[in-house]
Amino acid sequence: MSDARAAITQAHHREWARVVAALTRKFGDLDIAEESTAEAFATAVERWPADGVPPNPGAWLTTTATRKAIDRIRREAKRDDKHEEARLVRDDDPPESLGAIDDDRLRLIFTCCHPALAVEARVALTLRLVGGLTVAEIARAFLVQETAMGQRITRAKAKIKTARIPYRVPSAEDLPARVTGVLAVLYLVFNEGYLASGPDTDTVRPGLTAEAIRLTRLIHTLLPEDGEVTGLLALMLLTEARRPARTSTTGDLVPLDEQNRGAWDPALIAEGHRLVRQRLATGIAPGRYQLLAAINAVHTSARDIRDTDWSQILALYTHLTSIDASPVVALNRAIALAELDGPEVALAAVDRLEPHLAHYHPYHATRADLLRRLGRTEPARAAYDKAIDLADNPAETTHLTRRRDQLG
Amino acid sequence: MEYLVSVIHDSGALATDEEHAAIDVFNERLQAEGYWVFAGGLGGPTSATVLDNRADAGVVTDGPFVESKEFIVGFWILRAPDLDVALRLAAEGSKACNRKVEVRPFL
Structure with missing residues (x-):
């Protein structure tokens, strides 16, 4: 039985x-x-x-x-x-450049993540058709009514049929951009699981992170030579490895510098490190996910926060800013900068990001932390208040409130 | 499979000489490669007339059926095997005429 x-x-x-x-x-x-x-x-x-x-x-x-x-x-x-009339467009030619891979599942993934579909629809379709989650499970994961989620999936399938979104692995010229699109969907699923948004939600939804990892593994099996696929898988594994240490027994979020590193999952770390080393060995310039994976590899190599190789992390973030000019990357770079050149220098770098990140709670949380380290209690308190106001994950709010109340 | 590629703009200003030249090059390519069905430019919304002759009501109204900031200033009808091909062509068309486009399949 x-x-x-x-x-x-x-x-x-x-x-x-x-x-x-x-x-x-x-x-x-x-x-x-x-x-x-x-x-x-x-x-x-x-x-x-x-x-x-x-x-x-x-x-x-x-x-x-x-x-x-x-x-x-x-x-x-x-x-x-x-x-019999309305049929998906199929590509009946045998795959050429991709060799003997199981291309049916790849076709399915590319169809579900087609750029002509809304992002929410891509996520829902991928989880349903590739991941095999039920509509009810997907609805619960994204805090949407089941009927609304069902309609979202039905509408997306109808558009695929009516507009003739093809069931095909994209041509070589379109492939890199389309793979990037697929990875964005999987990273979104992972992040929604890793740091759920919305009040009254669980801090972490391991079902979604596990599903994202499973699907990324599948794509890695199908496209083993793609550096960014490998990078995203490594990034997810190294992030997931820290999950057991990331929340306290009371559900409070534990920041990296306070985590019990003995609780990290050594098998996931070993696999993540192996994938990062494998990419480094190719000598091919890394993309965004590979750099993020490398940064996480440096973090997870340190047995103690004090052993962290911050100059390596700063160098990786500097490399990342050259291919991704987003202010969020600049913010993370500033955090590494604080460890090397001190909070004063980092604060100046962070303050320059204000026009872009005024509504992003990690911006205020980072400022608050730097101000606290500089002994500037009142501005720190104001920054914590702003961060608490903007954060919508309950564990994060609790953590920020605790930090604020420790200011004395 | 045919697709309607509508050209969307917020003014009825005619294409510049440069835009015209780029559109001609694009149209010739569409014809040479077998994607071409038809294309044309349209008068602005102020030149539109709406009719409602359901049940012989014979209602005639001046102006477009919906007032909006952006409107359709022209279109292509393309023959393409699937949406990926239609989107690639539409992207080239948008660049050539220097305006936004919307792609919709014929049923």
Whole structure:
């Protein structure tokens, strides 16, 4: 009984995207693929405990889902003769440059993350069609009503069909930009899990971070040579590794310098470090995610906060500002600067960002911290107040309030 | 599959000589590569007339059906195999005519 249940969970993780992707390719319709795959899993839940787990669960699920799809098409064809008209555009050429990779799942990912869809729709579609999460699960994760989330997914699928968003791995010239788009969706899912927004939410939603890592691993398997895919995976692993130390028993957020480093996950750190080293060995100029991963690798290499190689971190942030001129990157660079050149120099750098970051709570939290270190209590208090006002994660608010009240 | 690429702008000002030249180059390419169906420029919203002849009501109104700051000043109809191709062409068209464009599929 429990063996069957474990097998179903495992098959769901391993096979869901593969079955949806294969059916989409076969039938050219995301709706049919999604619903038939869901039906096949429901049948597995009914049958496997009684009949036993089939020797090849993936093949069983694909065959069952295909039968369900054919039944569905026959039923609908009887109702509506025009059903055969609207079909997804497929690329029936065998993949050339990508070699023998499992391109069906890649096609599915690129379709779900198409730039012509709204970002929220890309996130929802990816979690549903590639991740296999239920609409209810996705709705809960993003604090949206289930019916609203269902509509968002339905509308996105309708646009894919009507506007003919292709089911295809993008051409070589479009590929880098499209991969960047896919990674942005996965990083968004990860961050929403890592630092949930909105009041009354859990500080961390490990379900979402785990799902983001799983999907990024999948893309890494499919595009192993892509440096930014590797970089994002390493970044997620090194961030996830610190999760056990990131919240106190009371749910308070623990900043990096106060974390119990013994609670960090050594296996995730080892894997993240290995991926970062692998990219460094290629000698190819790193992109944004690789640099962020390298910064996290430096942090996680230090057994004690005092052992942190801040000059290395500053150099990496300086490199990052050259490819990403965002004020948020400049803010993080200033934090490293404070450790090397002192809070006074860092504060001057941070103050220059005010026009861009006046509504960004980490800006005020960083200023507050620097002012505190300079012994300027009253301006520090005012800055903490502003940060608390703008922060919307309850654990962060608690942490900032604690820091403010420690000013005395 | 055909797509309507509407050209959107906030004034009815005619294209400059440079824009015209770029549009001509783009149109010739569309024709040479088999994407071309039709294209044209439109008079401004003040030249529009709205009719409602449902149930022989015969209502005639001066002006566009909706007043907005931006409006359609022209369009292309393109034949493209999928949205990726249509979007790539539309991006080139936007650059050529130096205006925003909206892409919509024909059903």
